[in-house]
Amino acid sequence: MTSHIRIAQQNTRKSLMATKELLSEFQKHKIDLVLVQEPNTQNTNRILGYPLQATIHQVGNNSKPKTGIVINNKTLYTKTLDNYTNSWMTSIQVQLDKTQLIISNIYIEPNTMIDEHIETLRNLLKDYEHLPLILAGDFNARHTLWHDRIVNKHGELICELINDFDLQIHNENSPTCITDNGNSIIDLTLSNSRATPHIKQWNSKGPLSGIFDHVYITFEFSSKNIPHRTPFSTRKFDEKKADWTKFHKHFSADRIKKLTKQLGKANNARKIDQIIKQFTRIIQNAAYHSIPIIKTSPYLRRCNWWDDELRCMQIVVRNKRYIFSREKNPQVREHYYNEFRSFRNKYVRMIRRKKFLKWKEFLEELHSQDTWGNTYKMIKHKTNPKSHTLPIIEDFPVKEHPMIMEKIVNQIFPSQASRSSPNFSLDRIGNTTQHINLTRDYIESLIHKTNSKKAPGIDCITNGMLKQIKSLISNFLAKLFEKCLNIGYFPKQWKKGALTIFPKPNKADLHNSKNYRPITLLSSIGKLLEKIIQTNIQNYLIETKKLNSNQHGFVPEKSTITALFEIKKKILNYKADRLTSILAIDFTGAFDNADWDIILQNMTNLNIPSYLIRIISSYFHNRQIIFTYNKHRYSKTTTHGCPQGSPLSPLLWNILINNLLDTFSVNNASIFAYADDITIVCSGKNIKELHNTILTALEHVNTWSISNNLTINFNKTNILNFHKKSFPSPIIINDNLVEIVPKIKILGLTFENHHLRNKINFTTHINNTINKTINVKNILNNYCKNTFGINTRKRQNLYKGLIRPMMIYGSEIWSDQINRKQIDKLESLQHSILRNSLMAFRTVSKSCVSSLTRIETLRTNIEVRKIKFLHKNRIELINTLDLNQHIRDIKNLELDRLFLNTNVNFRLFFVDKIPKFIFTNFYTTQFFTGHGPFNEYLHRMKIANNPFCFALNVIEKIHKEDEISSELSYRIKSHKFHFK
Incomplete structure (x- = not known):
């Protein structure tokens, strides 16, 4: 935890180039947050010109911001104060160790200060008088109290405010705004009595360059133990910089051979766990010696386009500005000003050019043929921006974080009775032994198919590492997995998962744990064993046809499309001569609340081989999740649920819900499932019969869910009618009303009623x-x-x-x-x-x-x-x-x-068909299609009379009919001429 926050304030006069120069300056000096007045918005409602990953506090509600606060240090805990944030004022709260720092950034246009401005500032100072508070910005206020030459109306009002609240002025006797019309002190830094002792090193550097009229002000707020976010990730090693030759050198193949021999003598769980522990350390040791640790900076990335040429030009512009600002003679001052302005414009053009060239280089990636590079990533970020904040924790004091973490985990994973393992007795299944044989090739193919981008578990061993040494470890892993399957034991190291939570999209209340999606990051090696178990169970269920055919989720040769096709088919069949409705049912935390005993019992009822039931029972026994946030850590032994992120979880859920699909036998109703998404299509000859069918279907699902320790989420359970008649009474189950909606979204497709019987409205x-x-x-x-x-x-x-x-x-x-x-x-x-x-x-x-x-x-x-x-x-x-x-x-x-x-010009050019080697760009496309200012091009290149090119004088309008397009803008005498 650092002991100070570095703050800067700057008026950028709505200039994008000034914003870019400011960006390079505060990134270079590691400023934590920047108070910006008159930001660049380009006539929008957003502050522009800063990196996409930057946190910017500004006014919402479609108001055009005149101020904003840019957070350069992403580890600070900051929060917008909505009551004191508007178009001319942005206020934030910065979390300190035992209190909060209030910072308000102000911009009031010249000669516009009214009672509303002063009243708002007074209310702010009153509401937060017991907290350290900083008021800063461009007030356009001049007064001799802060060493200005004159006094204006703004200055009188601000002076009165300063006296009433005993505010400290940190400005020194130096101008903060330098123009060709003169100098003034209108940018102020004020603080109340609780903040004043902590403000140090206030400094006015003068204008950074000629782009700015206002000076660049910096100061520090010092405090003990300022809390910072410490990012947690299981991805510890930077594999982009890995030395894989060195990795192989430090990986001890001899020790792996010794461990393989030890496996033959390992007949109990304790010995297997010891061997896995040693195996894990061998890989980790090789990684530590050959792969650098990922280092993350708390600050935004620096501008890579800001080079020495721009720095030199910046110095020259700054000096020229200083010369004209100090000159007293009006005529000489005007000469110096014109000289300064000319060079400043040249400097601005150079910034624009350098930035554009770097931006172009970043997007085009000429060195790479990969389609999914920077352009793709930018599109994905724009269409699906990711939030890396957790308001459920961060909006509260740091000392409360451990308690909040415990509460979150217990709400998402509530304890079920007082058990850490299934109550299901393995005595119910036969004691048959099964010898499993796994080949090296099979293990290597499993490793090869893994996704290298997947996050590792708490052991930090990635799929990329395993791929590098797959030929060296495949024999060991084959023997290890065989041993685990034969004795029915799932190693305890692989049952520990790192819990991470993400806000669900389009959720307003982010202080509710139900609006977060929990993902458990599991060991990459352990997931290989899970895939083997999953494959064996899946193959058995498919061969014996014991998995209900109406389950379409995570089943080979089935998908969301097969589920939707069956739903559509059933709707149209019913709709042809009957009243039809569909019922979409949602379970609350389906995967997280799956009951282990019921899953094991269902596996027994499905006659799944006993060795698979035993290892699944071991898989459930003493599972542990570890939630880490900053330096706080909370672990819990789970009592139920299928971890989201596990290859086994979807299959285990399918086994759980299979009983519902098998027992569903409601007349005039059909049930379909995609994992935990349940859709029931109901029909009836009349509205009363349809009403009864829906009630019966809902009651059946509700009864099943209660007996299986699950809960229907009635807020997300809806009915869509494919008719216009009203039910005789509302659909109510256990005092829960099921809403009838005009449209319903099922597996990404929105269904609506259509007035024709043989149609569905999409x-x-x-x-x-x-x-x-x-x-x-x-x-x-x-x-x-x-x-x-x-x-x-x-x-x-x-x-x-x-x-x-x-x-x-x-x-x-x-x-x-x-x-x-x-x-x-x-x-x-x-x-x-x-x-x-x-x-x-x-x-x-x-x-x-x-x-x-x-x-x-x-x-x-x-x-x-x-x-x-x-x-x-x-x-x-x-x-x-x-x-x-x-x-x-x-x-x-x-x-x-x-x-x-195509037009005649196009067909004459290519004659028969288009060769594969044809390369298209802005210019070649014009020649191929006949659309473009060719006469101008040919004259510019002085080839209008070239024997190979016959250009017509009039080429602009040739799009009347295909027949008229024979009057071509040019004709090609030889195809080879252009292909060269």
Whole structure:
């Protein structure tokens, strides 16, 4: 914990370049927080120009901010004071050891101070008089009390405020605003009696450069034991800088061989745990000697575009400004000012150029062919920003954090009776022995398939490390896993998980633990054993067909699409001649409240082999979660629940809920499940019968949930009617009203009633998809311009891998339910995005764009997906030996059709088809399509009369009809000329 907070204040006069220069300055000197007046907003309601990861406190409610506080030190605990934050004032609370520091940043425009301003400041000083408080900013107030030459109205009012509340003025006898019209002291730093003793090293450096009219002010607030966030992560080693040769050198293969021999004699749990402990230390030791520890700075990343040339120019501009500001002779002063202004403009242009070139280099990544680089990461961050804060803890004093952590864990994982292991007796199952044989190749394939980006467990051993030594450890792990399976023991080291919680999206109350999603980070080695167990259980259930066919979650050859297809099919079947409703049921904390005894009993009822039941029982025994926040740590032995993050958890949940699917036998109702998402389609000949069917179905599920120690979340359980009739009475279960909604979202697809019996309304889903796609398209267009950005290939890969899957999700379900206008909107969006990928003019046709990108129309893609889905699930089989070739033929036929629909210029250029080696960019696309100012280009290059190029004098308007386009802007005499 440091003993001071470094604070800076600066008026940037709404300038982006001034903001960038300020950014380089406070990052260089490790300023903790910056009070900014007149920030750069570019006529929006947000402060712009700072890094994406920066925390910025500003006014909300769509008000244009005139002040803001930028937190450069992300480890500080800060919170906006909403009552004292508005367009001209930003107030925050900084957590100290035993109290809070209040900082208020003020900007009042010249000659605008009114009673409301003074009254707000008085209320702030009264409300927080018992806490240290700092008032700072640009008051546009002048008074001799703080050594200014004159007194204005603002100065009189602020002077009265200072006297009434006994505020300390920290300004010295130096100007804070330097312009060609003169100097003044209008930027003030004030503090109350509780803050004054802690403020030190107040310093006015003068203007950083000519960009600023206002000086750069810094000071420190000193206090004992200022609390800071200490980021916790199980990812300890920086594998990007790993020396894998050194890692192999320090990895002791001989010791692994000795441990393998010891395994043969290990016949009990204690010896197995000792061997695993030694094995873990061998890998960790190799990592410590070859991979650097990840070091995180509490401060924002420095500007990599700020170089020595800019620093030299900054010094020159600063000196020129100093010379003109000190000159008394008006004529000489004007000469110096013009000289200063000229060089300042040159300096600003250089900042803009340096920044743009670095930004372009960052986005384009010319050294890399990876599509999923910086541009992709920027899009993901914009569309799905991640919050790294935990208001449920951080909004409270530090001394209360241990108690809050304990409360969070106990609320998410409540204890069940007084047990740390299942009450299920293993005597109920047979005592048969099973000898399992695992091969080295199988273990190596398991390791190879792991995701290197997955976070490790508390042992900090990553999948990347295991991949490096898989050939050296595969034999040992095969013997170890065999031993665990044969004796029915899951090692205790792998039952400890690091708990991390994330705020759920779109949740307002972040002080409620139910609005956080718990993820348990488990050992990477332990998860290999879990995958082996999961595979064996899954294979048994599939072979014996004991898993209910209505379960679509985490089942081979099933998905959300198969679940939605069955739901849609059942709705349309019922809807044809009956009243129909669907019921979406949600369980409260389903995975976290799964009962171990019931899972084991269900496994026994399903006749799962006894060795698998034994190891699952051991898997549940004495499981421990460890929640770490800063230097505080709380651990708890869980008594129920399937850890989210475990490969076994989805399968164990499926075993638990399988009994519900098997026993559900309500007339005129069908049940479908995707993991814990339950959907029931109900029907009735009349409204009374439908009402009774829904009640019966709900009562059945509610009875089952009570007997299985689960709770239905009635706030999220809804009914959607596919009719317009009203029920005779509300649907109530145990005094809980089930709400009837006009639309319902199931597995990412929004269902609505349609007035036609053979239709389901997906209008809301299509509109939401269009809006999301437009949002992503606009973000992509910001990063991919005609003159810079990733190349054409990467742009098209981004579309095919990121945007198109989002656009056509569930198309197998809704493609035959939407109208032509809706599909045309989606088609138009694809054209717009692909046209951007080619850097083509807006007038380029869809046919030309599709031909150059070799990407079929969205209609064709949707049809192809549906054909593949129906064939794969044996719903509509295609009479072909090679489905993939059949799909390629469909796409090629569509591309050929599109090529024939292109303009004459395009077809003359390529004659038959487009070669694969064609490279498109802003200029080549114009030549290929015939859209662009070619006459101007050819004259500029002085080749208008070149024998290879016949340019017409008039080229701007050639888009009347395909027949008229024979009047080309140019003709190509030799194809080879352009391909060179």
